[in-house]
Amino acid sequence: MTKNTGSGISLITGATGLLGSHIAEQLRQDDRAVRALVRSTSDTAFLESIGCELVTGDVTDPDSLVEACRGVDVVYHAAARVGDWGPWSEFVAITIDGTRHLLEAASAAGVGRFIHVSSISVYGYVDGEGTVFDETAPLGYGLYKWAYYSRAKVAAERIVSDYQKNGRIPITVIRPSWLYGPRDRATLGRLIDSIRQRKCKLIGDGNNRLNVVHAANVAEAAILAADSSTAVGEAYNCSNDGVLTQAGYFNKIAAALGEPDIARKVPYKVAYNAAFLFECMGHALRTRKPPLVTRYAVWLIGRRSFFETQKAREQLGWSSTISYDEGIPAAVQAYLKSS
Numbered sequence: 001m002t003k004n005t006g007s008g009i010s011l012i013t014g015a016t017g018l019l020g021s022h023i024a025e026q027l028r029q030d031d032r033a034v035r036a037l038v039r040s041t042s043d044t045a046f047l048e049s050i051g052c053e054l055v056t057g058d059v060t061d062p063d064s065l066v067e068a069c070r071g072v073d074v075v076y077h078a079a080a081r082v083g084d085w086g087p088w089s090e091f092v093a094i095t096i097d098g099t100r101h102l103l104e105a106a107s108a109a110g111v112g113r114f115i116h117v118s119s120i121s122v123y124g125y126v127d128g129e130g131t132v133f134d135e136t137a138p139l140g141y142g143l144y145k146w147a148y149y150s151r152a153k154v155a156a157e158r159i160v161s162d163y164q165k166n167g168r169i170p171i172t173v174i175r176p177s178w179l180y181g182p183r184d185r186a187t188l189g190r191l192i193d194s195i196r197q198r199k200c201k202l203i204g205d206g207n208n209r210l211n212v213v214h215a216a217n218v219a220e221a222a223i224l225a226a227d228s229s230t231a232v233g234e235a236y237n238c239s240n241d242g243v244l245t246q247a248g249y250f251n252k253i254a255a256a257l258g259e260p261d262i263a264r265k266v267p268y269k270v271a272y273n274a275a276f277l278f279e280c281m282g283h284a285l286r287t288r289k290p291p292l293v294t295r296y297a298v299w300l301i302g303r304r305s306f307f308e309t310q311k312a313r314e315q316l317g318w319s320s321t322i323s324y325d326e327g328i329p330a331a332v333q334a335y336l337k338s339s
Helices: 018-029 045-049 062-068 088-109 148-165 188-196 215-226 246-257 268-285 295-302 310-315 324-338
Strands: 009-013 033-038 053-056 072-077 113-117 171-176 178-180 212-214 235-238
Touching: 009 018, 018 033, 018 045, 018 215, 033 062, 053 062, 062 088, 072 088, 072 215, 088 113, 088 148, 113 148, 113 215, 148 171, 171 215, 178 215, 178 324, 188 246, 188 324, 212 215, 212 324, 215 235, 235 310, 246 324, 268 295
Parallel strands: 009 033, 009 072, 033 053, 072 113, 113 171, 171 235, 178 212
Antiparallel strands: none
């Protein structure tokens, strides 16, 4: 495995988000220069505290990316339209067109490596006991009309693939699953509130193996990929830190809160069908606020399919530094401290 010297600048998009902030943190701990692309309205306190250079811009603004990519050695592209609700036009502008804009700017600037953060949801919404995906699986299976997040991620990966095939820039794709960890503003807070209010329910029997991974562990994989010539042109699932069931995850959060185990359950099909009705009403009324639950959320929590990480462990030497027993209680405490 050939490694970079680390002497160049690393540009991170989505640096104020969960994964981006952990990539920035680990690069700075290794005394590497980090440049963060941030919007003028972003909370940059954490990035400033660890010594990142800040450049104001947006992946939807191609002109701002020219200066951001100047002198950059590695790009970590973690910016995307997060969430499974909102107008399709936003997913196109941020996730799809934003990826194209950044690739063009990075290619023109002569950037040496491009790490594209995708998602395991690009494989599609296949479910079934014993279904295991590795990186050879086709993308986009069974994506329904309103699967905006996953559809946009698939489209972005295809743009990335075209750039890689044309030899315009050396690229590696990282496909995380459901992320958690300190600075999680997307899902952990809602889970904590639901557990505290005794409203949390298991989808199905709760014994399905969950694809959950600590953001810091995925950050390690992304940096290992950037440092490795072996990883050029490859994609890697980074989707678990060992064995963890749905019930195990929820109950570890409950234990960290001093709450009892989750006992209430709802059948998977009932939850999925209810989510579809909620989505139909939301789209009919054109609501900006997400429905109570979506099919994507039901699939994320209750699916029985699993995503294999052997390739990343063998080719990158990746292993999960932070275990579930350590990471989940720490993430809960970090959220409580910040809220």
